[in-house]
Amino acid sequence: MKKYVLIAVILFIISIILGVLFVDSFKPFLIEIINNLIEETPTIEVLSLFQHNLQANILIMIGGIFFSVFSIFTLIVNGAVLGSLSTFTSLDVYLLYIIPHGIFEFIALFISFATALIITKLIIRIIKGLFYKELTVKKQLNESINLIKAIIMSIIIVTILLAIASVIETYITTILAETILAII
Incomplete structure (x- = not known):
């Protein structure tokens, strides 16, 4: 699991850097995201946020069935x-609005990705059990x-992390960021 989480972190960091470097390519898409966030922010609720994030993370995990292509x-x-x-x-404003809840969401994302890779590994073992005489599906599943x-x-941990993130994002992040920004 650790090596899969490390792969997730490395891919994520590289993609963040690419996002910064090629921001102009993403601008139309980003403006739409920002407009949606502005429209949704006043009505954000813990349960809907939790459901959205959990659904996204479960889809990432399920992507493991399809060799993690969707997950990647x-x-x-x-x-x-x-x-x-x-x-x-x-950067300071950005981090103030991301880090409080993002810590939990990022860890959940990395675990979800690692879980997708584990599911891919399991699928490969099952396929081997179907095609190799000496390896049966039952034997592969037992192993x-x-x-x-x-x-x-992973599903349990991700669920807990996302529940915590949803509460923090709904009730703490904005207040904390605005308070700190008012001081500095």
Whole structure:
């Protein structure tokens, strides 16, 4: 799991850098995102935010069934958008509005991506069980019990992290950022 999380972090950092470097390519898309955020911000609720983020992370995990192609794409796009958005304001303002809840969301994202890779590994084992005589699907699944446990544990951890992030984003991030900005 650790190596998969590390892969997620590296891909995410690279995509953030690419988002900053190629911000002009993303501008029309980013302006639409910013306008949607402005429209939705007053009505943001913990439960809807949690549901949205959980759904996105579960889709990333499920992407593992399809050899994580969708999961890789989603991780890279998220990083690129995040990097591009950082160019629209000063770094301190940007970080104040991202870090309080983002810490939990990023960890959940990285775990979700790692889970997608684990699911891909499990799918490959099942495929091997179908095509190789000496490896049966049942045998492959029995040998993959730790992978299955890791997937279940990841879903639980991601759910908890996203619940925490939703509460922080709804009730703390804006107030904290505005308070700090008023002081400095």
